[in-house]
Amino acid sequence: MRDTVSNAGPMSARVTRRGRARRSAALTAALMLAPFLLAYLLFFIFPVLRAAQFSVTDSSLTETGRYIGPxxxxxxxxxxxxxxxxxxxxxxxxxxxxxxxxxxxxxxxxxxxxxxxxxxxxxxxxxxxxxxxxxxxxxxxxxxxxxxxxxxxxxxxxxxxxxxxxxxxxxxxxxxxxxxxxxxxxxxxxxxxxxxxxxxxxxxxxxxxxxxxxxxxxxxxxxxxxxxxxxxxxxxxxxxxxxxxxxxxxxxxxxxxxxxxxxxxxxxxxxxxxxxxxxxxxxxxxxxxxxxxxxxxxxxxx
Amino acid sequence: MTHTKTLIAMAALTLGAASAAPTKITFWNFLGGGDGARMKQLIDGYNGSQDKYRIEQTVLQWGVPFYTKVRTSTSVGQAPDLISFHLSRISGWAPANLLRPITGAELASVGLKQADFFPKLWNAANYQGKTYAVPLDTHPMVMYYNKDLAGKAGLLDASGNLKPITSIDAFTAALKAVKDKTGMAGLAFENGSPAYMPWRLWLAMIDQQGGKIVENNKIVSGEMGRKALQLMADWQKNGYMLKNPDYPTSVAQFTTGKAAFMLNGVWEVPTMVDGAKNKTVNFKYGVAPLPKFYGTQATWGDSHGFAIPNNARKPISKDHLAGVLDFVSYVQKNSLTWAAGGHIPAYQPVVNSAQYTALKPNSDYAKTAAANVAYDPAGWYSGAAGPLEAVSAKYFPAAIQGQLSVNKAISMFESEANRLMAGTPKP
Missing domain, CATH: 1.10.3720.10 (MetI-like)
Structure with a gap:
């Protein structure tokens, strides 16, 4: 944000520039988090949800069974x-x-x-x-x-x-x-x-x-x-x-x-x-x- | 014109095929230690003997880890072309469509036929009229004995061999004689929880009396089973059998001369042979078939075999199948190498050969033991390291080591086993 402070310009320009900067910062953050998040979702959250789903079926180790309620x-x-x-x-x-x-x-x-x-x-x-x-x-x-x-x-x-x-x-x-x-x-x-x-x-x-x-x-x-x-x-x-x-x-x-x-x-x-x-x-x-x-x-x- | 083109194309294809790299045959097995070394020798021998196929093996951990991996891989179409397999598991795997049947014609194409194999092993490889595996060997329980200790206890004949033991009482008396006359224990036998050896001897004792263990998914061994376990518990209580915490210790108790007998599988034969050679085993030993304790000389045994996983949505291709069969046939005909591991080859031409007869101590027990193998009762829960054996492995050792009374152990075993077997067969 240093450049917005030093280059005092018209208010509107400053807002858009700041918005753009914020958006790009968010993008950078998202990109940097992505590898971890992807792995986290794929190898942790997804299996956890699947386990919860399997727990109401009569699945065997290799075959997804039918829904049997609680x-x-x-x-x-x-x-x-x-x-x-x-x-x-x-x-x-x-x-x-x-x-x-x-x-x-x-x-x-x-x-x-x-x-x-x-x-x-x-x-x-x-x-x-x-x-x-x-x-x-x-x-x-x-x-x-x-x-x-x-x-x-x-x-x-x-x-x-x-x-x-x-x-x-x-x-x-x-x-x-x-x-x-x-x-x-x-x-x-x-x-x-x-x-x-x-x-x-x-x-x-x-x-x-x-x-x-x-x-x-x-x-x-x-x-x-x-x-x-x-x-x-x-x-x-x-x-x-x-x-x-x-x-x-x-x-x-x-x-x-x-x-x-x-x-x-x-x-x-x-x-x-x-x-x-x-x-x-x-x-x-x-x-x-x-x-x-x-x-x-x-x-x-x- | 078109004809010429086709001819040229065909010639190019043939040439291409001839110069192409060998077809890779993937082979998963659970063979570690000495077995692993001998299987590698066979694979290297095969790969060197021809250049059409190349066997690539992956060695996985024996028991539950191996079978779980093959099962899951098969169901997603990622299984290898060939696996090693315990024939005791056929009745669990065949009905679940996990194995691809092998036809008589396919076997004949590589020069193998039913009559080549010991009938008991052939039957164990079949399920409802179809062949699901090619038997490789059988590895029954046998009796190892320390000739020095047995001699001091007066159990040897003039030529230095064990006098025949013809009843369970005679065996118990022999254990007692060792203890009384040498101060050493009679028997080294795996009995620390979880131990699989008690199940094997228990099964053999019941089979020798013509009894049954499982009927209609229920334990029916009753009084016969209780008595068999009681015998083992009494051996321990009377000091005829050494306590041990785990399998390796039980073997070490015998190889270090602390017990005169060991009841164990033939896979410990190389331990004895190598031990005698390296002077780590400092006594003369013998190996005999399991004695006739009761009516027959039945002994627990299991068999290794080769099987083809029934890969989901991806059946094995023709040239891979041909390679698999070619390799299996090569191993059968060279199974003298495999026999050095103590296992008795399933292929009778090898067992009947002069070279095998010269192989000691193997030929001393081979024929009697192979003809009298009793397998686990059939069912989805059965077989090597299967769920039923696992239940027994919890309670039988506890009874032997005196942590549970025999009655209590049997009733806990029966109720957990019955609960297991009553469950829906899980494919």
Missing amino acids: SNYVRLVQDPDFWSSLKNTGYFALLTVIPVTALGLLVAIAVNRLILARNFVQALFFLPYVLPVSVVTLLWQWILNSSFGIVHALTGSDVAWFNTVSTAMPTVAVVTIWWTVGFNMLLFLAGLQNIPKEVYEAASLDGAQGLGLFRFITWPLLWPVTTLLLTLQLISSLKIFAQVYILTAGGPFNSTRVVLEYMYDTAFQNLDAGYASAIAVAFFVVILLVSLLQAALLSRRA
């Missing part, structure tokens, strides 16, 4: 397998969301106090996060192998961690925490470094120290990061699939079958795409509601 949803509500998979997902979220956030905070505080080799230690904790899930799961399968693993060698325990009802889900949770805690640590570290030193100085002048500093300065000033992480963690914990698929395949006898594993089995093993779509849509609604609820609770707290 019967897939009626079946879903009465399906004990769906409810137990929802329960298993909730159990996994319980085992991970708060622990991985808390652990991330602890590690961040510890690393933040380091003077020597801070970057090195930080990198060590972050390292697992850059590994793909297949590598992480393979590592832990070997570490915990009940006949040949290092845990067996060190402790003599022959617990089959991923195949025992009481240990399967907690072990999957531990693997997940080990894998993802580095990300939380990094965000907390950034949060910690954003708290100005002066605030701490002022507080200590007022007599705060140790836990008091944490309770009245660190914790409240970190709260925005904490809420962000809790929300991200909740969503990603509810979406658990790959670790379960590789480590336990939902076993032993369905005790770790989370919702997405159930959806996968329904679609790709039993070839029932209609019902699998209904599971997907219903689960989408569940995640949405839970995240909104959590956001409401957390924002009230702040």
Whole structure:
């Protein structure tokens, strides 16, 4: 707009020129957004809408079936397998969301106090996060192998961690925490470094120290990061699939079958795409509601 | 004048065709590891032997991923010319029109005929009078044994071979003898959830007694099935069978000398042969057909075969079909290469040849096992890594490892399997 200001011309000319400029700016924006938007519409919105459409048909994996109204949803509500998979997902979220956030905070505080080799230690904790899930799961399968693993060698325990009802889900949770805690640590570290030193100085002048500093300065000033992480963690914990698929395949006898594993089995093993779509849509609604609820609770707290 | 022109045009076409690049035949399979290496050897051999066709293979992941990919590709007309296939899945795929039938005349055009194949395998490749696949092999469950441990337990005859085991009680007694006399376990057998091996032995035990597993889409194995699972659970409880978390561990338990017997598919034969050669297997071993536990010597088995996807709206063209058949025939006649993978060739002329008889330990189990193969019950849900096997893979291992009582495991298996089979067949 600089030229309109410097070249003061007749009012009407200025308006048209400004209109033209605005229009061309909009065009540029649209052009720049187009590649993303196109991909977004084609590969996200379109499949989502199709899934919603399939959920009211009796489609198989490769053939679009006929419209059958809400019967897939009626079946879903009465399906004990769906409810137990929802329960298993909730159990996994319980085992991970708060622990991985808390652990991330602890590690961040510890690393933040380091003077020597801070970057090195930080990198060590972050390292697992850059590994793909297949590598992480393979590592832990070997570490915990009940006949040949290092845990067996060190402790003599022959617990089959991923195949025992009481240990399967907690072990999957531990693997997940080990894998993802580095990300939380990094965000907390950034949060910690954003708290100005002066605030701490002022507080200590007022007599705060140790836990008091944490309770009245660190914790409240970190709260925005904490809420962000809790929300991200909740969503990603509810979406658990790959670790379960590789480590336990939902076993032993369905005790770790989370919702997405159930959806996968329904679609790709039993070839029932209609019902699998209904599971997907219903689960989408569940995640949405839970995240909104959590956001409401957390924002009230702040 | 026109005649001359036509002649010239025809000559040009023929010349063009002769000098053209070979027709590309696309071939998808799920053959990894040693199987993959041997299939590559066969493909390279074929491509080198002629220049009319060129086989181009794509190796996909075994099991659900492979079958899902082929199924979806076929329904949108993107499937390859040729696929590898498990014959146990014919009854699920043939009625859904996913495979193109192969006629007797087409097979005869490359010198193959029904009589070349083991009758049980030929039947498994047929559905309602039509042939949907060309059998390549059969890979039954067999019994591996550690001669050092078996000898210490007094289970070998004077010539160092296993004394015949003629009943299930005799087998249990042999496992106990190993445990009592050597301190090692009797049996290495995959039993960590989800395990497919229990289903295979279970099926063989029921078949040996003349029992049935599925009738009218319902589990009917009843008391016979319960007892078979109880036996396996007791082996574990009495310390005759080692617990293991997954399949590779179960194999390692045998190859590292921790158990005297292993019940497993013939595909582990190369592990033993190579292990003995590289000195990673430090004991003498033998391979025998699954014993006669009950009335017959039936053993679970499945078969690899070649099939042609019935591409939607794009049926396979004549020259591609000719190439496919030519290649399949080449593989059959050279299936001695394939046999090194432990699999028993489906093509009898090879199995009856002197070279095959010289192939050890393969010829020790081949004929008995191939003649006694029992496949999964027929149905859309059946076959290798199919939905029915998957249900069993959840509950049977849990019973064996003592996480569920046998009764509870059987009733959970039956109710989930019945619910699955009652569903509409999904094409």
